[in-house]
Amino acid sequence: MNPYLDDFPVLKEPMNGKRLVYLDNAATTQKPLSVLRAVEDYYRAFNANPHRGLYELSVRATEAYENARHQVKEFIGADKDEEIIFTRNASESLNLVAYSYGLNFLNEGDEIVLPVSEHHSNLVPWQMVAKAKGAKLVYLYPDATGHLTEEEINSKITPKTRIVAVAHVSNVLGTVNPVREIAEKAHAVGAVVVVDCAQSIPHYPVNVKELDADFVAFSGHKMLAPMGIGVLYGKQELLDKMPPFLSGGEMIEYVYEQEATFAPLPQKFEAGTQNVGGALGLAAAIDYLKQVGYDTIMKTESELLRYMLDGMAQIPHITVYGDTTGATERCGVVSFNVDDVHPHDVSSILDADGVAIRAGHHCAQPLMRYLKVNATCRASLYFYNTKEDIDIFLASLKKVRGWLGYGA
Amino acid sequence: MNPYLDDFPVLKEPMNGKRLVYLDNAATTQKPLSVLRAVEDYYRAFNANPHRGLYELSVRATEAYENARHQVKEFIGADKDEEIIFTRNASESLNLVAYSYGLNFLNEGDEIVLPVSEHHSNLVPWQMVAKAKGAKLVYLYPDATGHLTEEEINSKITPKTRIVAVAHVSNVLGTVNPVREIAEKAHAVGAVVVVDCAQSIPHYPVNVKELDADFVAFSGHKMLAPMGIGVLYGKQELLDKMPPFLSGGEMIEYVYEQEATFAPLPQKFEAGTQNVGGALGLAAAIDYLKQVGYDTIMKTESELLRYMLDGMAQIPHITVYGDTTGATERCGVVSFNVDDVHPHDVSSILDADGVAIRAGHHCAQPLMRYLKVNATCRASLYFYNTKEDIDIFLASLKKVRGWLGYGA
Amino acid sequence: MGLEQIYSEILSEHNNSKRNKHHIDNPTTVLKGVNPSCGDEIELELRERDGVIEDAAFTGIGCAISQASTSIMIDLIKGKTKEEAIELSKLFFGMIKNEITDEDQLEPLDEAIALKDISHMPARVKCAVLAWHTLENAVEGEHAANHEH
Amino acid sequence: MGLEQIYSEILSEHNNSKRNKHHIDNPTTVLKGVNPSCGDEIELELRERDGVIEDAAFTGIGCAISQASTSIMIDLIKGKTKEEAIELSKLFFGMIKNEITDEDQLEPLDEAIALKDISHMPARVKCAVLAWHTLENAVEGEHAANHEH
Ligand SMILES: Cc1ncc(COP(=O)(O)O)c(C=O)c1O
Ligand SMILES: Cc1ncc(COP(=O)(O)O)c(C=O)c1O
Secondary structure, eight states, X not given: OOTTGGGOGXXXXXXXXXXXXXXXXXXXXXXXXHHHHHHHHHHHHOOOOTTTOOSHHHHHHHXXXXXXXXXXXXXXXXXXXXXXXXXXSHHHHHHHIIIIIIHHHOOTTOEEEEETTOOGGGTHHHHXXXXXXXXXXXXXXXXXXXXXXXXXXXXXXXTTEEEEEEESBOTTTOBBOOHHHHHHHHHHTTOEEEEEOTTTTTTSOOOHHHHTOSEEEEEGGGTXXXXXXXXXXXXXHHHHHSOOSSOSTTSEEEEOSSOEEEOOTTGGGOOSSOOHHHHHHHHHHHHHHHHHOHHHHHHHHHHHHHHHHHHHHTSTTEEXXXXXXXXXXXXXXXXXXXXXXXXXXXXXXXXXTTEEOEEEOTTOHHHHHHHTOSOEEEEEOOTTOOHHHHHHHHHHXXXXXXXXXXXX | OOTTGGGOGGGGSEETTEEOEEOBTTTOOOOOHHHHHHHHHHHHHOOOXXXXXXXHHXXXXXXXXHHHHHHHHHHTTOSOXXXXXXXXXXXXHHHHIIIIIIHHHOOTTOEEEEETTOXXXXXXXXXXXXXXXXXXXXXXXXXXXXXXXXXXXXXXXXXXXXXXXXXXXXTTTOBBOOHHHHHHHHHHTTXXXXXXXXXXXXXXXXXXXXXXXXXXXXXXXXXXSOSXXXXXXXXXXXXXXSOOSSOSTTSEEEXXXXXXXXXXXXXXXXXXXXXXXXXXXXXXXXXXXXXXXXXXXXXXXXXXXXXXXXXXHTSTTEEXXXXXXXXXXXXXXXEEEETXXXXXXXXXXXXXXXXXXXXXXXXXXHHXXXXXXXXXXXEEOOTTOOHHHHHHHHHHHHHHHHHTTOOO | OOHHHHTOHHHHHHHHOOTTBSOXXXXXXXXXXXXXXXXXXXXXXXXXXXXXXXXXXXXEEOOHHHHHHHHHHHHHHTTOBXXXXXXXXXXXHHHHTTSOOOHHHHGGGGGGGGGGGGGGOHHHHHHHHHHHHHHHHHHTTOOSOOOOO | OOHHHHTOHHHHHHHHOOTTBSOOSSOSXXXXXXXXXXXXXXXXXXXXXXXXXXXXXXEEEOOHHHHHHHHHHHHHXXXXXXXXXXXXXXXXXXXXXXXXXXXXXXXXXXXXXXGGXXXXXXXXXXHHHHHHHHHHHHHXXXXXXXXXX
């Protein structure tokens, strides 16, 4: 038995009369009871607007909020608490960089380099910047196993490059991108590196120093925390020179009728009342992750991944995209198709067996086009999944073509 | 006994050894158990990424999220669900309008009219727009009771006016602004009206049609809901012609390498994974507010307000700002000062008696300058407050000058 | 869920047979219908004469439900007047929204009744209605694809 | 909380008396210190000769804690060398951060010891340290007000 299941009540609820097999962890993870409790305790005992009040309740809320920031800082190995900005989700974090850095430090003809596999949230904001500033988007294309070759990286990152935006782990192929090598190359030409860690930090230790990232974005809800809280890490020297993004309460210093001066970091980038409950939920999620340990998480997931890929290899009429063997360093995200069956039908059929997978473009339409598919199915793992989950998934998958009147 | 106290556990926790007297409701309100339960139920039973999955769990999450939107729409009397955008807080809602409407539909020399009493969140974003577009900020100044006269409104709103930004209720003086009259005047000159309802909707019925507002912003956390969820209402014809603000997942239609097309409303303005738990918390808060009823809320608060103002009038050396008698239509927000005592000291001294009030500029520095004060104390009511709360507040307030060695 | 009812023989037959999936001669209307959120895309071709739909067919890609729904619709509307086609589409929307449940009333929908239980699969409703929305737009002369779901 | 200790006689006395609140003749350094978040603003004036702080005073507005803390500090540093003043400020920060608690060690702070319990009121710490941060900046020749809290 998986020792963590008891902490996730939703995984024990029957779904369509069957036990839920939750394999859409790349979309969002389930939340352990300790996280729910942390949020509830806050609202039950010391809910107040932080930073604003001088009274005890507000002081406690402020302390808890700032401790959560400190915990995030420690968790990702940043230098200072000021480098941690709380946002709503990874998308907002990336938009913050695009608006506040991109629109202010890019010029006509500058290039933004990014893999074609990026999630729309690390792609569409750069289209906006490119359009506004007359900059150019230059794409990196992966090889057949989903990997970016050194050659591809070296040929695309040039002295014209001002920004390299790259996911640590692809949400479609599970590929671990060579962020450190990309950052080295980017820094050699004076570009800044924006790393989307939305899909890595739930499964992999993320250390901003080791990645040598200038900015790092991720979402709480993909790493056991509640929805509505995200993080942007930025090197202080960069954040310091960037203008505010959202403006309003809390992020100011002096406000006159016609102009304003702004608070120091991190408040400069946190306008309005922040999601203290969410930040405390994220802190509790970090505690839980630490307790489980990345070693256990990686070991569990890579075993399950191999088991799943082996099982899928034995079912005819299935195409897996990217690395199909689990041989390279990759995360437990598997995109695939069933011959002649639309991914939406696959997903509906699996759902009838209580198996939750995702079907569609996974917010990565340029990659879909590059892979020459319209959509794919995607099964994604987390440490609370079990071999039994995979068995049920495989059994259901075997029946798919039959449902639609094809031979197996 | 106040029949609602049992629903708010934090109000029964002792604070500094005393019962908590929470009078900082304008900053954030406490949350009833039903709201906490709604959020927890979601995470325990059907947490999933909405809109993205075809499986049962995600369908349930999507339905619940869209029902919450529908409930907000009904609550504020909007025409269509599409006109309700979920944001992080009122500040983000106002920034969305500033960025997406202001930066795109204003030109040099255009004027933005706003009361000098606006919260920084409905003021600093307009400074940003004015600076970027060469537009001009024109301020409305209140009279001695805090009210905007017809004369002031008529003289400032002119054919040059493109935007009028106004709070329904001031977070410093509690004044109810004549939004309908302002909107009439603004529409007559073709300007759009942005109404900040952050301080009204917790206490007052808000109907976007009756206000004749083009945009309405508010925060969940000030109306019993969790932090991390806010609302922007916009008239569909306006939202339709505005470009997206945040970009990324969920808000797109087709994404190509160099360009993208965008989803219809409301998704166009909701990039990335949304705060479903927060939206359900807001829906539960609306249910709770409906159950209490605005009649009861307004009656309770106006009685408490009069009791408080009467009591304060009997304490020497106290100055109340704005309407000091409760004679005009106003909400239960009272800003005041104690002669010779800095508001921070007042707040610390009251805190020792378990009384939570706020001291400072209340995110309204231009108003502070206009009132010729550096800062004020602010006590703000909600329907769960009691006469006993006010008695404790008044008793503590009487002692303040003594603590600092002044005669009473 | 009634997956059996939905992925019934009729559906898989229509999905597999390419009977109605081709181009027609001299179409009077060609209209695209898309579901951006799931990537389904059909192109409906109609040839009308004197207000009657003489011939119809479609091309495009999509899931079994949208493909079968389109094919079944084409079987139904061929030889019907434009008004009759619009009546059928209203009946179809009524069935999918679970507003019309009476079997007798639904009778004119014939094979399309196999899609009745889609009303219990909200995520797939837009697959089932794509063809019918496109038809409505084609017949009523609107030239934009309908994005509603 | 120990509000009694904090709003003690010493504090209210220093807050009320305007003994150190004025301008001085021929100041060698004048430096502003601000707490934007609470609006406190002081201007510290020092006259140094041969490395000794001959005279000091302040003007400005703020809460009882920041006013008293400033006044007490001025009493303490007058006649001290710059190095001694910096030593005192380190001791003060140590006390406020609750890092130095030993009474004997704190002795040089004299009346300022009345502010010890501010360490339990995090929201007011920045009021207590404003003057001392301004002093540090003034003595070390930095010309920007210190925004840290
Ligand atoms: C009138 C008014 N507008 C806007 C806001 C901003 O709300 P939030 O901080 O939740 O974004 C507030 C509250 O702080 C307010 O009182
Ligand atoms: C790689 C990647 N980046 C960014 C995001 C966006 O995260 P969110 O939707 O929480 O903003 C996601 C998840 O959807 C993702 O998988």
